[in-house]
Amino acid sequence: MTSDPRISRDHSARPEQWRANVVEHHRLRHDLAVVRLIGEYVPFTAGQxxxxxxxxxxxxxxxFSPALxxxxxxxxxxxxxxxxxGWCSAGIVADTVAGDQWKLAAPQGMFSVDPDGxxxxMIAGxxxxxPLRSQILELARHEYPPTTYLFFGGFxxxxxxxxxMLVLLAADLPWLTVVPVVERLDxxxxxxxxxxxxRVDIGFDEEDLIEGTLAEVVGSYGSFDRHQVLVCGSPAMTRSTVERLLDAGTPAERIQFEGA
Incomplete structure (x- = not known):
């Protein structure tokens, strides 16, 4: 019997897989949950x-992008x-329970910050x-992280x-400034x-909120021609924000972006 050359027998070609167990599932909004796990070490880099x-x-x-x-x-x-x-994401938000075992594989992406640059x-929708919070925490491991501005937006x-979490993080990291952006104030x-x-006692003060889309607010600052710029959010938000950055004079080579 001859073997079919189209069938690979090289089991080493299979992607490595790791396992982790859910230890916390926090349903924060009707459409959003934070899931925390502990398991095998997964060799990704912050931002992947x-x-x-x-x-x-x-x-x-x-x-999905880890937030740590x-x-x-x-x-x-x-x-x-x-x-x-997205019935898979909806199922994760609604039905995840402590003890669930997740399988993880195939880290990828080149979304990164030079800690010496x-x-x-950072612009997050x-x-x-x-992935931006993951990189902020990674920067915090360095002795002299670069000054970092995080624009965090929602409707x-x-x-x-x-x-x-962001208010506490900014209070703990003197090199980090968080700018909250909303399209409407109510x-x-x-x-x-x-x-x-x-509901929590700690959060953004109403007077700290900037009204507008992320694209509008970030564009109002002019050109970021001496910055590392990272954009992550929905495809529409990412596209409009990158366009506004380019229109304001930020060089394309200074911008990294990914859709969430």
Whole structure:
């Protein structure tokens, strides 16, 4: 019997896979959850995404960006938001429980910051915050991190789901400035029970909020021609923000961007 040359017998070609168990699942909004895991060390770099398979959808893989830099103790954190027609992401947000085992594989991406380079401008829409927060925490491991500005945007104040964490982070890191941006200053009239049940005492003051889209607000600062610029969010937000940066004179080679 002859072997079929189209069939690979090289099992080493299979992507390496790691496992981690869910230890916390926090439903912060009707469409958003933060999931924390502990497991095997996953050798990604801050800013990369990894392939994830969850027990609710065996065989189905989705890419998410960790919100923590890699750690030898195997700690991981993901910010998951449901997307239109995305029943996998919706299932993760609604049905994840402590004890679930996730499979992780295939780190990829070149979204990165030079810790010895120029000042940094990060622009995050929604859960596009995750890979940028990972890089902020990675920068904090260095003795002299570059001055960093994080523009974090949402449609309304309650979309800024990580306000408490970012306020505490900025207070702890003197080189970090967080600029909260909302398209409207008042929240929608319909209630979000998850937001109501997770109210916190720490957050952005109303007078600190800048009204406008991220593209409009960031564009108003002019050219970032001496900065490392990173943009992450929805495809529409990323596209409009990068266009505005280029129109304002920021050199294309200074901009890194990814859709969340």
């Amino acid at each position: 995404s990894v392939e994830v398979e969850v027990p609710q959808f065996p065989g189905m893989r989705r890419r 830099p890699p750690s030898l103790d195997g700690k991981l954190e993901f910010h998951i938001r449901t997307v239109a027609g 120029d000042e940094v401008v 929604g859960t596009g915050l995750a 309304s104040p309650r979309d800024l789901y990580a306000a408490d 929240d929608p009239s319909w209630p979000d029970k998850w937001h109501e049940s997770h």
